Amino acid sequence: MSPKSVADQLVQQLVDAGVSRIYGIVGDSLNPVVDAVRRTGGSAKGGIDWIHVRHEEAAAFAAAADAQITGELAVCAGSCGPGNLHLINGLYDAHRSGAPVLAIASHIPSAQIGMGYFQETHPERIFIECSSYTELISTAAQAPRVVQSAITHAVARSGVSVIVLPGDIADCPVEGEPPTLVATRRPTLVPDAGDVRALADVINASRKVAIFAGAGVRGARDEVLALAEAVGAPIGHSLRGKEWIQFDNPYDVGMTGLLGYGAAHDGMHGADLLLLIGTDFPYDQFLPHTVRTAQIDSVAEKLGRRTSLDLAVHGDVAATLAALIPQVDRKSDRAFLDDMLEVHRTLMTKVVGAYTDPVKQRTPIHPEYAASILDDLAAEDAIFTADTGMCNVWTARYLTPNGSRRFLSSALHGSMANALPHAMGAQWASHGRQVISVSGDGGLSMLLGELVTVAMYKLPVKIVVFNNSTLGMVKLEMLVDGLPDFGVDVPAVDYAGVAAALGIYSRRIENPADIESGLREALDHDGPALVDLVTDPLALSLPPTITGGQVKGFALAMSKMVMNGGVGEAVQMAKSNLRNVPRPSQFNPRG
Numbered sequence: 001m002s003p004k005s006v007a008d009q010l011v012q013q014l015v016d017a018g019v020s021r022i023y024g025i026v027g028d029s030l031n032p033v034v035d036a037v038r039r040t041g042g043s044a045k046g047g048i049d050w051i052h053v054r055h056e057e058a059a060a061f062a063a064a065a066d067a068q069i070t071g072e073l074a075v076c077a078g079s080c081g082p083g084n085l086h087l088i089n090g091l092y093d094a095h096r097s098g099a100p101v102l103a104i105a106s107h108i109p110s111a112q113i114g115m116g117y118f119q120e121t122h123p124e125r126i127f128i129e130c131s132s133y134t135e136l137i138s139t140a141a142q143a144p145r146v147v148q149s150a151i152t153h154a155v156a157r158s159g160v161s162v163i164v165l166p167g168d169i170a171d172c173p174v175e176g177e178p179p180t181l182v183a184t185r186r187p188t189l190v191p192d193a194g195d196v197r198a199l200a201d202v203i204n205a206s207r208k209v210a211i212f213a214g215a216g217v218r219g220a221r222d223e224v225l226a227l228a229e230a231v232g233a234p235i236g237h238s239l240r241g242k243e244w245i246q247f248d249n250p251y252d253v254g255m256t257g258l259l260g261y262g263a264a265h266d267g268m269h270g271a272d273l274l275l276l277i278g279t280d281f282p283y284d285q286f287l288p289h290t291v292r293t294a295q296i297d298s299v300a301e302k303l304g305r306r307t308s309l310d311l312a313v314h315g316d317v318a319a320t321l322a323a324l325i326p327q328v329d330r331k332s333d334r335a336f337l338d339d340m341l342e343v344h345r346t347l348m349t350k351v352v353g354a355y356t357d358p359v360k361q362r363t364p365i366h367p368e369y370a371a372s373i374l375d376d377l378a379a380e381d382a383i384f385t386a387d388t389g390m391c392n393v394w395t396a397r398y399l400t401p402n403g404s405r406r407f408l409s410s411a412l413h414g415s416m417a418n419a420l421p422h423a424m425g426a427q428w429a430s431h432g433r434q435v436i437s438v439s440g441d442g443g444l445s446m447l448l449g450e451l452v453t454v455a456m457y458k459l460p461v462k463i464v465v466f467n468n469s470t471l472g473m474v475k476l477e478m479l480v481d482g483l484p485d486f487g488v489d490v491p492a493v494d495y496a497g498v499a500a501a502l503g504i505y506s507r508r509i510e511n512p513a514d515i516e517s518g519l520r521e522a523l524d525h526d527g528p529a530l531v532d533l534v535t536d537p538l539a540l541s542l543p544p545t546i547t548g549g550q551v552k553g554f555a556l557a558m559s560k561m562v563m564n565g566g567v568g569e570a571v572q573m574a575k576s577n578l579r580n581v582p583r584p585s586q587f588n589p590r591g
Contacts (some may be wrong), residue, residue: 002174002347003036003171003174004173004174004298004421005023005114005170005171005172005174006032006033006035006137006140006165006170006171006172006173006174007032007033007035007036007143007170007171007397008039008174008510009034009143009147009174009178010033010036010143010147010163010165010170011033011036011037011040011047011048012178013147013151013178013181014048014050014102015040015046015076015145016181016513017073017181018072018073018405019048019073019074019075019102020043020047020048021048021049021050021051021066021074021428022037022048022049022050022051022075022076022077022104022219023051023052023053023058023059023060023062023066023069023073023074023075023076023077023425024051024052024056024059024076024078024104025052025053025054025055025056025059025078025079025083026050026052026531027079027081027083028079028080028106028394029078029079029080029106029108029109029148029166029167029170029397030077030078030083030104030106030167031322032167032170032171033104033106033165033170034050035049037049038050044263047180051428051451052456052459053421053424053450053453054447054450054452054453055086055447055449055450056076056078056083056084056086056087056090056142056319056541057086057087057088057089057421057423057447058090058095058420058424058447058449058450058453058553059076059077059078059087059090059416059421060076060087060088060089060090060091060094060101060103060222060449061090061093061094061417061418061422061424061425062076062421062424062428063076063089063090063099063101063103063423063425064091064094064097064099064101064422064426064566065074065094065099065102065164065385065408065421065422065423065424065425065426065429066425066429067094067100067411068097068098068099068408068426069101069383069406069408069425069429069430069491070428070429071100073098073099073100073101073102073151073154073155074099074101074102074425074429075099075103075104075499076090076091076101076102076104077103077104077105077106078103078104078105078106078589079106079123079139080106080107080108080117080119080120080121080167081108081119081120082119082581084103084105084106084121084123084127086314087103087105087123087127088127088130088417089413090415090418090421091130091131091160091162092129092130092413092415093410093412093413093415093583094129094130094159094160094416095131095132095159096130096159096412096413096506097410097412097413098159099153099158099159099160099495099541100155100157100158100159101159101160101161102150102154102160102161102162102163102283103127103131103160103161103162103163104163105123105127105162105163105165106125106164106165106166106167106170107136107164107165107166107167108120108167109166109167109168109459110166110168110169111168111319112140113494114168116556118285123136123162123164124136124162124164125420127160127162127164130158130160130257131159131160131161131162131376132153132154132157132159132161133149133150133153133154133157133161133162134162134164134533135149135159135162135163135164136164136170136565137163137164137166137192138166138268139169139172139175139432140169140172140173140174140175141175141176143165143174143175144177144178144179145170145178145179146163146578147178148178148179148181148261150162150163151181152181153549155183155222155531160173171310184201185445188316188318188319189315189316189319190315190316190323191296191313191314191316191323192313192315192375193316193323195311195312195313195314195315196313196320196323196324196327197264197327197490198311199296199313199324200292200327200328202273202292202310202311202331203231203273203275203303203324203328203587204328206232206271206272206273206292207272207331207336208270208271208272208336208452208537209231209233209238209271209272209273209274209275209331209332209336210233210234210267210268210270210271210273210274210275210336210340211224211227211228211233211234211235211236211274211275212235212236212237212238212256212264212268212274212275212276212277212279212281213235213236213237213238213241213244213245213250213278214237214238214240214241214243214276214277214278214279214280214281215240215241215278215279216239216277216278216279216280216297216298217241217244217245217278217317218244218278219317219318220278220316220317220318220321221244221580222359223246223318223322223325224245224277224317224319224321225249225251226321226325227321227324227325227328228251229277230250230325230328230329230331231328231330231331231548232250232301232331232333232334232336233275234251234252234253234263234264234267234336234337234338234340234341234344235252235253236253236254236255236258236262236264236265236267236268236277237252237254237255237264238255238257238279238281239255239257239259239396239409240276240411240412240538242255242278242399242408243405244406245402246400246401247400247401247402247403248402248403250449250584251341251515253266253267253340253341253343253344253345253591254266254344254347254348256281257281257283257286258393259393259396259397260281260286261342261347261348261396261397261500262342262344262347262348263341263343263344263347264450265286265406266340266343267340267343268287268288268291269288269291270336270339270340271288271292271336272291272293273286273289273294273582274291274292274293274294274464275293275294275295275296276294276295276296276297276306276307277295277296277317277321277465278296278297278298278317278480279297279391280299280302280305280306281306281483282304282412283322284306284307287306287307288307289307289308292307292310293307293310294309294310294312294313294532295309295312295313296309296312296313296315296317296320296321297300297312297313297314297317298314298315298316298317300314301538302492305562314486316433321437336492338426347576361416362512362536363510363512364509364510364534364535364536364537365509365510365533365534365535365536366510366535366536366539367390367394367466367468367533367535367536367539368394368397368398368494368539369512369515370394370464370512370515370519370533370535371394371395371397371399371438371497372398372464372513373516373519374398374399374436374438374464374519374569375398375399375400377516377519377520377523378399378405378434378523379433379434379523380404380405380434381404381405381429381433381434382405382406382433382434382435382436383406383407383408383423383426383427383433383434383435383436384399384406384407384408384420384436384438385407385408385418385419385420385426385436385437385438385462386407386409386419386422386438387410387416387417387418387419387438387439387442387443387444388408388409388410388414388415388416388418388443388473389416389438389440389442389443389471389472389473389474390438390440390466390468390472390473391419391438391439391443391466392409392411393473394438394466395407395409395438399438406426408422409422410422415425416440416442416443416446417443417444417446417447418443419437419438419439419440419443419444420435420439420443420444420447420450420451420454420461420463420584421447421450423435423436423437423461423463424453424454424461427459427460427461428459433525434462435460435461435462436461436462436463436464437461437462437463437464438464438466439463439464439465439466440465440466440468440472441465441466441467441468441469441490441493441495442470442471442490443462443491444465444495444549445490447575448498450575451463451498451499451504451530452502453504454502454504454528455502455503455504455528456480458527458528459528459582460525460526460529461528461529461530462522462523462525462528462529462530462531463499463528463529463530463534464522464531464533465495465530465531465533466528466533466535467492467493467495467532467533467534467535468493468534468536468537468539469488469490469491469492469493469537470485470488470489470490470537471488471490472488472537472539474488475488480534489537494508494532495508495532496508496530496531496532499532502527504528504530505522505528505530506529506530506531506532506536507521507530507531508527508532509531509533509534510534511534515533517531518531519531526591527538536556
């Protein structure tokens, strides 16, 4: 049957593009689109399912995760004014994460635009910064081409497109046929031969080479390992690069940054040449600025924007390394690599391991210990989503990639509350696969209504709440700045009780002896489950390399606490953390 309205035509174009779900909340100006979705009969009949969330921000987060897991177009929608404005935070996350997402932002009646009408905003202006393509549909004749262009932009640029559609235009009869959607495979960007030769010369002339890898090494793992073997290079990685390069990697020295661990920092700063491969790591304070640096990236504008470069190569990582490796001389001197691997082993045993081994019977539960047990019990192909903050730290340090597991976070946008809606989208995209939301109590409570969505659809997401009744990362930020923590603590909440009231299987765990059995039961449960882990609010993430300023700030903040009467808290914080403060590395690379 031919579409009768612009809304019908839009929905049919989405079906033709392979879309089977739209995440959103129904309402007023969006109703013509929603009704067109209803009349498709749902995905079981070759149409589209409407996924009813409780907040449009969650709709955009869920679409972002859906797109990242499937690699295909995902769609979210919001009604005029406040409805589509709620999408914006999740769309920022999707766009910065490179997720192909199409957002339908319905609009007030077209004749009222510019008149200060009820719920009037200007979405065609508002969404510009978090999208590759945003366009207002003003006529029925314009609609099919704009929709087509929006789909093409989202897929081709791996980012967000936004269609702004007034409700009255959505109800108009169709005018014209949409263009045929032609799918293409991803091309290979081959670097210039002269740039590759220059990079080979620099590598051959350097004695100590280190690699720092990001998400851009996806699909090029073998090539990165082959280069490291040839030149004796330790490999550090970013948070987003972790799942693609860390596992079964004999050259791995961990991650740098505030979430980091291991010898990545030492390797990068102790090298003669640092190779930044497929990474746009934003925290330049953790990058060396006196080490000769080269960068490989498929996006030219990312080259050199974090640190000054001595050489840059524009090309896909796999194609670049395939051309580079035959021109690189194998280095027989492995002293630098061996030194860094030894530093890494020491730090992993004495620092990261120190958090998990001695705390098995201590209460409140140390979150590191709980995370290490979760890592042991989770499925080999589990999908983990992590809230921004301390949950990102525990995920980065204690959950192990293996080539089959996936890890999603708001790593570039850094939004709170992403873990549960990310897990929802990942679960819808991966029926039958274990999806675990590693949620902080702050993030979970921010979009707590999505527990209703999980219960409503009986979505088998496993929600592990690290419940410390504080905003732990903010507490740490204050402490390293020498400030006493303020405004970060909240009243204790029984999230297991909240989940149980919604009909979700739940366990509240306060004794570390119960962690393994509680997590195992939840992971084995056939349906949604929530485990509420009551963790130590004073167990904070400390960076792998501590500066004098950070130590001074930490000590100064505790002094202020004591002077203000918080003696007990200062003592407990010292017990929880200072025994594990990583000391600046004393390694002395040979030569």
